[in-house]
Amino acid sequence: MFNWQQKIFLIIIDLILIPSGILLAFIVRFFEEENGFFLMLKWMAGIELIKIIFLVLSCIIVFYIFGLYGKVWRYAGVAEVVLIFNAVTLCFIIFSIPVFISGGKFYPRSITIISWLFCLSLVGGIRMLLKWVSLRQKKSSNLSRNILVVGTGDEGEAYVRELLRQKDIQYWPVGFVDEDNRKKNVKIHGVPVLGVIDDIPQFVSKYNVKQVIIALPFISGQLINRILAIGKQIGVHISIIPSVSEILDGRVTLTQSREVRIEDLLGREPVKFDNPDIADFIKGERILVTGAGGSIGRELCRQILNFKPEFLALLGHGENSIHETWLELNRKSSGVEMTQIIADIQNRGKISRIFEKYKFTVVFHAAAHKHVPLMEANPDEAISNNILGTRNLIDAASKYKVKSFVMVSTDKAVIPTSIMGGTKKVAELIVRAYANDSKTKFIIVRFGNVLGSRGSVVQTFQHQIRLGGPVTVTHPDMTRYFMTAPEAVLLILQSASMGKGGEIFLLDMGRPLNILTLAKNLIELSGYEPDKDIPVVFSGLRPGEKLSERLYDDEEELIKTSNPKILLVKAKPVNREIIIKDIEYIEKLSNEMLYPDLLKKLKDIVPTLLQEYDK
Known part of the structure; x- marks a missing residue:
């Protein structure tokens, strides 16, 4: 009408x-x-x-x-x-x-x-x-498919409300299920709560349900696995509503359910952040993101745009990844001026000229060589990029009076045994050394692995599954800390807005995840059964790898902040003069390609590196 x-x-x-x-x-x-x-x-x-x-x-x-x-x-x-x-x-x-x-x-x-x-x-x-x-x-339409919604909270209510508002409805909610049996027979927007999660098979059969939608704000990996097992048993498709970050970015709407992904199995509470503080920190600033073509760099650019900076520069060494990031972001830049910069952070002169030209006020340094085994085979490149490249950026930030410089670090910098971890440890020392005597606020944000990032273990497992296996796990007891790129970046931005200079902020990643469990979950999400359809084999630890990572060492102290997801790491003071001399010596050895001496110097600075580097 x-x-x-x-x-x-x-x-x-x-x-x-x-x-x-x-x-x-x-x-x-x-x-x-x-x-x-x-x-x-x-x-x-x-x-x-x-x-x-x-x-x-x-x-x-x-x-x-x-x-x-x-x-x-x-x-x-x-x-x-x-x-x-x-x-x-x-x-x-x-x-x-x-x-x-x-x-x-x-x-x-x-x-x-x-x-x-x-x-x-x-x-x-x-x-x-x-x-x-x-x-x-709408209900009588032959085009709609019957669905069952898991969750009667705000998310479930909002999902059904938005679904019923659609003019051409594609899905008809026949009912809710919930873990709380006391909600049975309650109606939400006229849709009844039928029973509990374990009753899903009964309701799927009774109401000819074609799809089950998970609409819960916080759901444990164990519960998701339970629901997936039920779906597999009765042959019904299981989907989940989008995350808050996906909706805020405009990538999806609430009613666009998606496949269950490996990050959903982390079972972590949604990250809470203070929008006004982040907005005050970003709005109207001239921002540089290094490594903008990588997983963290690209997500940083996505979320920074939401807070309306004056200018955003995407800097990276790979032209394809930078251009892909720019193409994605340019569609929703909303008047924010953006530019693409192809540059190697090891090129000190060019970095200085870039800072002089664009007059950045805030820098997010996410560029790094991060692959542990690959850097074991190419230690000189890891040292040049992760140590000297970071020094070049810090020098330029100090020289051109950047207000805030935020370096993205890793848990591999804690008691490092690998070249990659050792170089990131030295990069942290450089940032802290400059923070003692600079008008620029130098801040470090430390966290673990990013799920689904390029070259990550998740991508490796997915590739192996597509090939039919085997899936290779280094050790049955290996664990790692994981975060998704969106939640990591939200906490980077929050930490940056809190920082006064010289801090190491540590992001709470919950409990470490067993890599064998991760591999088996990925196999199951792909529709296969571990060790039956896809074999899992153990390959042994690779050079530089540890069974588990730590978030802080014995000489560091954790202090709570106003955000329960962010901790402050109190570390021993750094002698700026000694660090600068060490870096100058590393640069000399690198230029002269004296690689054995270069590795020896790195081990002098970071004694926890494995003994084989003395050879």
Whole structure:
């Protein structure tokens, strides 16, 4: 029904319903009295027709002012019910004032209250009937598929509400299931809570359910695995609603469910962050992101754009990854000026010229060589990029008076045994050394592995699964800390907004994940059974690898911050002069390609590196 047609229809209906409500009130009031019919006629005859017309027209005007004729009632919810209540109540308060003042001279005072109840029921009922008819039409559509929603909280309610608001509905929610059995038989937007999660097979069969949607804000990996096992057993598709970050970025809408992904199995509570603080830190700034083509760099750029910087520069060594990032972000830059910079951070002169040209005020340094075995085979490149490249950026930031410099570090820098971890440890020392004597606020943010990043263990496992196996795990007891790129970046931005200079912020990643369990979960998510369809084999530790990582060493102290997901690491002071001399010597050895001496110097700075580097 078109909007103007609906308005005329509802006005005509209200012109009928309001007098009908008053008539019903008289009938109820005098029904049981002796000669009640004649008494009713007597009282009604005493009311001038003009007063009834006045009441009806007054109600129409009040309803119009309250917007009761401008609503699309198939979307009605609690707010619209409250609106109807307020509008009808105001009408009868206005009309009843003379009656109560006169002591019931015009008609019995009880008539006003009974009329109000009937009119409220009739006016509200006709609108709820419109919603019901609309939903019945959708439900009867042959195009919709029956779905079952897991979760009766805010997320489940919002998902069903948005689903029912769609004009051409593709999915029909036949019911909810929840872990709390006490919610059984409750209705949410007319959709019943059928029972508990373990009853899913029963409801799938009974209601011909084609898909089960997980709509929970925080769900453990164990519970997701349980639901996936049920789905696999009965042959029904399991999906999950998008994350908050995906919705905020505009990549998806709430009703676009997706496949269950490996990051959903982390079972971590959603990251809470302080938007105003981050906005104050980013808005209007000229920002550089190094390593912008990588997983963390690209996600940093995505989220930085949400806070309206003046300028955003995407810097990286690989032209394809930088251009891909730029193409993605340019569509939603919303007036933010952006540029692509292809440069090697090892090129000190070029880095200095870039800083001079663009006058950055905030720098996020996410560029690094991060692959442990690969850097074991190419230690000189790891040292040049992770140590000297970081020094070049820090020098330029100090020289051109950048306000804040944030370096993304790793848990592999804690008691490092690998070249990659050792170089990141030295990079941390450089940042801390400069923080002691600079107007620039130098900040370090340390966290673990990023799920799904390029070259990560997840990508390796997925590639092996596509090839039919085997999936290779180095050791059955190996564990690692994991985060998704969106939650890592949210905490980087929050840490940056909190930093005063010289801090190491540590992101809380929950419990470490067993790599063997991760491999088996990925196999199951791909629709296979571990060790039956896809074999899992153990390859042994590779050079530089550890069974487990630590987030801080024995000489560091953890301090709580205002954000429970962010901890402050208190470390021993760094001697700036010694660090600068060490880096200058490393640069000399690197330029002269004296690699054995270079590795020896690195081990002098970081004694925990494996002994084989002495060779």
